[in-house]
Amino acid sequence: MFSTKEHTKKKGEVTSGLDAVLYPLMEDFYTIQGEGAHTGRASYFIRLAGCDVQCWWCDVKDSWDETKHPKVKTGDLVQRAVDSGAPFAVITGGEPLLHNLEPLTVRLKDHGLKVHIETSGSSPLSGHLDWITLSPKRFKKPLDEVFPYVDELKVVVLTNKDLQWAEVNAQKCPEHTKLLLQPEWDTPKSIDLIVDYVKDNPEWGISLQTHKFLNVP
Incomplete structure (x- = not known):
């Protein structure tokens, strides 16, 4: 099941x-x-393990093999997210859509958290999602069925x-989708490419990996 609509817990729901x-978990943290x-x-x-895309420039290659990571109960994951005080959770990977996100997203929303996801779009959407970032x-290639729901490309x-x-x-995304180009961290020449492109195509913006500049996990 997939829904971008607000999830409402039914009275008496078990x-x-x-x-x-259980979900294979590489790491989870407040950041x-x-x-x-x-x-x-x-x-x-919430970084789930397992990936069938495996970008060569990926900086979390340890997430690819889900068998190397422990399986954690949804309830434990959600409680840690709630205890952090964060307003929203970001489900990432690996490729998070290799897993059925319905249980995890339902319970996060039951506790009042918004749910964001970053995905390559190579597997079907699942769960209750408030913000979808397609990378x-x-x-x-992403599945065509993903594009109508993309908030951020x-x-x-x-x-x-x-x-x-x-x-x-971008041609497949809704009109409201935020369009962003991000330089690959170890490819400095990509910066000039992006800057020139955005100047010529101002409907696009630039995304930077600010956590690396700030040394934030």
Whole structure:
């Protein structure tokens, strides 16, 4: 099940079953959103393990193999997020949509947290999501069914081919989608590419990995 609508807990709803659902977890922590449209906001990150995209420039390659990480109960994850005091949780990975996010997102919203996700869009959407960041990859394309729900399109740029790829994906997104280009951290030449492109195409903006500048986890 997938819904972008506000989840409302039904009176008398049994939640113990949802709280017992297990997810392979690489890490979870209270932090500051470092990139994208919500840069600078306090948030609780939930990084699920498992990835079938495996970008060579990925800075969390340890998340790829879910068998290397413990499985954690939804209830425990949600309680830590609630205790942090964060206004929203960001579900990321790896590729979080390899997992059914219905139990986790329902319980987060039951406790009043907004739920954001960052995904490559290569697997079907699931869960109750308030903000969807699509970061599409050329070597494993997003599913067409994802595009109508994209709030933020964030494309990592290394070469001119990535700028072309960004436009291909932007054409499939809703009019309200925030369009962002992000330089690959270890490819300094991508900065000039992006700056020149945004000056010529002002409907796009720039996303930076500010958490790396600030040494924030």
